[in-house]
Amino acid sequence: QVQLVESGGGVVQPGGSLRLSCAASGFTFSSYAMHWVRQAPGKGLEWVADISYDGRNTYYGDSVKGRFTISRDNSKNTVYLQMNSLRAEDTALYYCSRDLKDTTMGVGYFDLWGRGTLVTVSS
Amino acid sequence: EIVLTQSPATLSLSPGERATLSCRASQSVSSYLAWYQQKPGQAPRLLIYDASNRATGIPARFSGSGSGTDFTLTISTLEPGDFAVYYCQQRSTWPPITFGQGTRLEIK
Numbered sequence: 001q002v003q004l005v006e007s008g009g010g011v012v013q014p015g016g017s018l019r020l021s022c023a024a025s026g027f028t029f030s031s032y033a034m035h036w037v038r039q040a041p042g043k044g045l046e047w048v049a050d051i052s053y054d055g056r057n058t059y060y061g062d063s064v065k066g067r068f069t070i071s072r073d074n075s076k077n078t079v080y081l082q083m084n085s086l087r088a089e090d091t092a093l094y095y096c097s098r099d100l101k102d103t104t105m106g107v108g109y110f111d112l113w114g115r116g117t118l119v120t121v122s123s
Numbered sequence: 124e125i126v127l128t129q130s131p132a133t134l135s136l137s138p139g140e141r142a143t144l145s146c147r148a149s150q151s152v153s154s155y156l157a158w159y160q161q162k163p164g165q166a167p168r169l170l171i172y173d174a175s176n177r178a179t180g181i182p183a184r185f186s187g188s189g190s191g192t193d194f195t196l197t198i199s200t201l202e203p204g205d206f207a208v209y210y211c212q213q214r215s216t217w218p219p220i221t222f223g224q225g226t227r228l229e230i231k
Contacts, residue, residue, distance in 0.1 A: 035220075037167075045159075045167065045210055047220040059218040062124070095166055100178075108214025109157045111178060113166035 002026035002112065004096045009117030012086055020081040020117055022096030030054075030074040033099040033106030036081050038092035039116075048094070051079065052105045063089075086121045093118050125149050127211050127223035135231040142198040144226045146211035151191045155215040158187055158196045161225075162207045170209075171196065198228075206230050 008020040022034070036048040049060045049070040058070050069082040079096060093116040099106025126149040136142055146156065154174040159167040169178040171187035174194060184199040198205055211223040 044225050045161075045212070045222040047212075047218075047222070050220075061219045100169070100172060107172075108155070108217050108220050109169060109172045109212070110159075110167070111169045113168075115166060 004098065004112060004114035006094060006096050006114045006117035009094065009119045011120045011122060013123050014087060014121055016086050016121070017082070017084045018086065018119060020083065020094055020096075020119070022079045022081075022114060024077045024079070024098070027098075027112075028102070029077040031102040033104070034070075034072060034079040035097045035099065035106075035110055036070060036079075037095045037097055037110065037113075038090075038119075039095070040089075040092045043092075046092075049081065050099070050106070050108075053102070054104075057105055083119070086119075088121050091119060091121050124219055125152060125213050125216055125221055127213055127221055129209075129211055129223035129226045131226060132224075133227045133229060135229050136201055137231045138201050138203055140201050142196075142201055142205070142228060144196040144198075144209055144228070146189075146194040146196070146223050148192045148194075148213060148215075152213040152215035154190050155213055156187075156189070156194050157212045157214070158185075159210045159212065160205075160207045161210065167210065201228075203230075 035050040067085045072079040095116045096114045097110035098112035100109040100111040101107045158171040161167040
């Protein structure tokens, strides 16, 4: 079954850290770039970061640059999002998504999504 | 950063009617634009990519058009399951990838 399953969300205090995981199955994970997209409660979608199929190249949105780190372990079919210096505005449902095309950095569209993991930053 | 502006914010139509949703970019994105559908409590679903290509499994009643700065998503004949929020997204200047604010398609 082709799917993505996120985990690792929870409640964290401002300034704290959290590591999200996304386990992939049912497809050749190592061939695809992967992305994290978030959605604040009742709000729209915001792209967070992506990583090339081999993990060598990463890109970040301005709002998380310098605080978040995306990585992957192709031997475990898992992509990660390390989130440091968390702020209240980082509160959101975090989706892991697969790029549409199995090329180096992908093509920047998302054809497979997980169900998301909720991160709440609050004191 | 390219800003995508979607209109209208809310569209009220009845099943069987035709829906036309718009997305305007703050600068040209060529044809590098996608549309997603999101239902309550669900992840988004890719409908259209590269402005006019339907994603796998998407019914033919969904079509996309446009290039440059003005894009349209058309749903030819609305079915009950089509009422949802629709987002456009550009990948022309990447990073960052950006989304529009969404159009809510509701039952009239």
